[in-house]
Amino acid sequence: MPTTISDFMLHARELAVRGHGFVEPNPMVGCVLVNNQNKIVGTGYHEKCGEAHAEINALNAAGSLAKGATAYVTLEPCNHQGKTGPCSQALIDAGISKVVIGCADLNLEASGGGAYLANNGVEVIFLDDELCKTILAPFLHRIRTGFPWVICKWAQTADGYIETPEGEDPWISCEASQQLVHEERGRVDAIIVGIGTVVADNPSLTVRHSTAHRTPLRVIVDPTLRLPHNSIVLDGEVPTLIAHGKDANLNELKDRAVSFLELPNIDGALDLRPLMSHLVNEYDATNVIVEGGRTMFEHVFDQHLANELWVFTSQRTIGDQKLANMKSLFDSLDCTLEYKHKSEDDSVCHFFVDCKNNSSTSPVSAE
Ligand SMILES: NC(=O)c1ccc[n+]([C@@H]2O[C@H](COP(=O)([O-])OP(=O)(O)OC[C@H]3O[C@@H](n4cnc5c(N)ncnc54)[C@H](OP(=O)(O)O)[C@@H]3O)[C@@H](O)[C@H]2O)c1
Numbered sequence: 001m002p003t004t005i006s007d008f009m010l011h012a013r014e015l016a017v018r019g020h021g022f023v024e025p026n027p028m029v030g031c032v033l034v035n036n037q038n039k040i041v042g043t044g045y046h047e048k049c050g051e052a053h054a055e056i057n058a059l060n061a062a063g064s065l066a067k068g069a070t071a072y073v074t075l076e077p078c079n080h081q082g083k084t085g086p087c088s089q090a091l092i093d094a095g096i097s098k099v100v101i102g103c104a105d106l107n108l109e110a111s112g113g114g115a116y117l118a119n120n121g122v123e124v125i126f127l128d129d130e131l132c133k134t135i136l137a138p139f140l141h142r143i144r145t146g147f148p149w150v151i152c153k154w155a156q157t158a159d160g161y162i163e164t165p166e167g168e169d170p171w172i173s174c175e176a177s178q179q180l181v182h183e184e185r186g187r188v189d190a191i192i193v194g195i196g197t198v199v200a201d202n203p204s205l206t207v208r209h210s211t212a213h214r215t216p217l218r219v220i221v222d223p224t225l226r227l228p229h230n231s232i233v234l235d236g237e238v239p240t241l242i243a244h245g246k247d248a249n250l251n252e253l254k255d256r257a258v259s260f261l262e263l264p265n266i267d268g269a270l271d272l273r274p275l276m277s278h279l280v281n282e283y284d285a286t287n288v289i290v291e292g293g294r295t296m297f298e299h300v301f302d303q304h305l306a307n308e309l310w311v312f313t314s315q316r317t318i319g320d321q322k323l324a325n326m327k328s329l330f331d332s333l334d335c336t337l338e339y340k341h342k343s344e345d346d347s348v349c350h351f352f353v354d355c356k357n358n359s360s361t362s363p364v365s366a367e
Contacts, residue, residue, distance in 0.1 A: 076126075139286065151290070163293075188214065311351070
């Protein structure tokens with residue numbers, strides 16, 4: 001039975017992550033209400049963008065038992081009228097005596113809930129909890145930088161190859177790993193690939209066999225528009241954006257169901273930062289996945305845009321071949337292993353990258 005601050009906050013964090021893929025661009029938030037006998041009297045999380053916040057769901061679950069209780073909430077309660085009312089006032093109205101906050105809200109419109117609660121006689125404790133900040137990292141990153149949270153995902157052999165020799169089985173990761181990727185695809189806002197991958201593999205870049213519900217935008221980075229006209233990504237089934245260079249001739253694709261975005265050059269490559277801002281400003285993106293290939297990853301890393309890595313490593317080895325290998329590129333990054341798990345025979349490592357990118361645009365608001 002949970003009895004300590006960290007137990008209750010852990011529970012609140014577990015609730016918060018259930019909102020992934022449903023609440024964005026809002027933050028994932030969980031809330032646990034505990035009475036003075038250390039008994040949980042109500043729990044809730046933010047389940048869907050535009051619907052009730054975590055605190056309101058927890059207060060509704062607790063009913064009159066909320067009076068005098070302590071609220072453990074992963075993010076500072078909002079203090080503004082957005083699509084729903086201010087949670088700070090709702091906590092006061094319900095008679096909550098103490099609020100333990102995992103992490104402060106950086107969103108200028110919604111912040112100030114902690115101070116408002118304290119000014120109204122509620123005891124407030126800010127924890128500055130690292131795990132709460134990890135859950136909120138995409139939301140906080142978007143507010144800080146105006147860019148989406150960029151997950152780079154690849155499947156590699158035990159010796160680091162992301163390509164296989166011609167004529168051999170092209171799949172590197174197992175079916176369970178591919179399923180995991182489809183689940184995550186259904187929770188993010190865009191899937192980005194380089195044109196080399198589209199030419200080599202003709203992928204559909206859609207969400208399949210998944211319980212998740214988002215339809216991510218397909219983004220192809222194709223400087224000169226060499227996209228083959230029979231590519232699956234031109235099937236019009238899913239919104240698709242082609243990011244191209246200045247001299248690309250759009251005429252041949254102008255009648256196809258795709259949008260275009262011209263990117264400027266920087267150091268001999270396309271500058272991907274305007275693409276990232278565009279995804280936030282035009283598509284309200286919070287999380288995007290870059291799915292390769294190696295050249296694309298190199299540009300993303302060079303431009304300090306990667307926030308997180310999902311590396312699927314199979315037991316297969318390829319040996320010394322002139323094929324794309326991620327080892328040296330990975331070694332050039334400054335990153336920290338967040339967690340590791342098995343997916344059948346594959347090992348899956350999740351890293352956070354020290355992306356050093358603090359370029360800022362105006363803060364983005366959440367509801
Ligand atoms: N195992 C895995 O997880 C995985 C995942 C994806 C792909 N792959 C494999 O990787 C191979 C393809 O990789 P690749 O390196 O050849 O191609 P790629 O990385 O998919 O695409 C590279 C191309 O995209 C364009 N590009 C991307 N970003 C750019 C930027 N910032 N500025 C300018 N151009 C940019 C360039 O096109 P231009 O050449 O037209 O200038 C570049 O040559 C395939 O064999 C595929 O199967 C493996």
